[in-house]
Amino acid sequence: MSDDDKLPALRKQISAIDDDLVKLLEKRAAIAKEIGEYKKSKGLPVHDWSREQEVLKRVLERPLQLLDPADLEKVYKEIMGSCRHLENLEEKVGYLGPEGTFSEIAAREFFSDAGNAFVPYDSNWQLFRALEAGTIDYGVTPVENSTQGTVTETVDLLLDSPSIKICGEIEVKVHQNLIVNPGAKEKDITTIFSHPQAIAQARKYLQERFHGVQVKETFSTSAAVKQAKDAGKTCAAIGSELAARYNGMEILGHAIEDNPNNQTRFIVIGKLSMRPTGNDRTSIIFTLKHEPGSLFHALEVFSRHSINLTKIESRPARHLPEIWQYNFFTDFEGHVADAGVALALQQLAEHTIFLKILGSYPKFIPKVN
Missing domain, CATH: 3.40.190.10 (Periplasmic binding protein-like II)
Structure with missing residues (x-):
């Protein structure tokens, strides 16, 4: 083959592969539609977010020679979003606006553009109220910054909300x-x-x-x-x-932040409980009894069951009538469906006067550069 013929020949191979990809995507969409119709007939939720996380996990575990896993993840999110769009299952994702916030960046990184509509809100309070009312399906809001710590407003809103759960998380490198x-x-x-x-x-x-x-x-x-x-x-x-x-x-x-490793952790909030994936995080809030050793006994429960705490922070307990009571906002590895976690929470409740599970959800996996 001459050099003049090589480029057209390679492009012809690409075109043939593209044709095969389109056929396979059409086949996948048809099966996804059939699954959706079956779920509807059985009264099951059509969108199974936990299943999508499982699909992504399985795909990204495959050995890759050339593709970047982060790029492959984006492609698959768009594929699954397109299948939802086919079934008129477009979901509304709210974020702390207006347009151009880091919350929007996080929302668009976590969700696909296909099959989702992104809606800005002027405040966290409005975002939570819209989710409570069913105006949106999910919300994305900051919960913690590596430099400035916890976003206390978000924690307080999670505490006050009767039905909102944490469904996921994503970390975004923040360049101011x-x-x-x-x-x-x-x-x-x-x-x-x-x-x-x-x-x-x-x-x-x-x-x-x-x-x-x-x-x-x-x-x-x-x-x-x-x-x-x-x-x-x-x-x-x-x-x-x-x-x-x-x-x-x-x-x-450009990049005027004091700490070059400045990152913000965002949570995805919704009303659905996530199934365990084997790589999960659970967030809870609890208030302890005023007794000697109560905090020690509470933390000892996690040690006893080999549960790794990733965060613990105290906040004034505004929901209780007594002053100088504190809530402990805590994250740990594992899912409430795990036997060890379930037993630990049962034993933790014996030492608390208040315990709320904010959600179990897939842990964010940092992208490897």
Whole structure:
């Protein structure tokens, strides 16, 4: 084969493979539709999110020579989303808005674009209320930052909600940026807007570069970008590249966060319980009795059953009439359906005056670079 013939021949092979892929995708969609119709006839939930997690886990366990597992995961999420779209099963996913927040970035990374509609909400409270009312199917909201710690509002809303559960989680590397109107210079800036967490994450940068400049808090980083846009060249915002693109703004400073390893953990909330996958996390909130050794005995339960705690943090127990009572927000490895976990929770309840299971869900698996 001459060099002139090689490229057309290789492209012909690609075209043949594409033809086969389309046929297989059509076959998969037909089977998925048949499964959906069967579930409807039996009164079963048509969308089985736990099953989708199992499919992803099985696919990603296959040995790969060239494909990046993260790219393969995205492809399969879109395939499964397309099958839901075929059955008119589009789901609404809410996130803390407006458009361009890190919550939107997390939502779009976790869910597929196909088969889902993304809806921004102005506050966490509105997001939770929409989920309670059934206006959306799932929500995505920040729960913890590696630099600034727990997002206490999210924990309080989980505590107060009667039916919302944690269904999943995703970690997003957060790069904060100084965003300005086109043509604005650093010397022009007199006011900087952003969310309190973003301001805290870039505190050193602000003190060194913008000492004396007025810093104003907003309810989200994207709202800050919109506010800076409307205010003109003397105002800037701290936020995501996505927010800058949405608003036609420029980035004057890239990755201005103090900690280069700055990450935020987002939770996916819904009303469905997730089946165990073998690699799960459980989140709970409990309040202890005022007795000597009560915290020791509570934690000893997890040690006894070889359960690894990944987080424990105390918060004032607003739901109890007594002052100086504290809730313990706790994450650990395992699923409530696991025998050891179920027994541990049963024994933990003996030491508590309040215990709420927030959800068992698949653990986030960091992508290998």
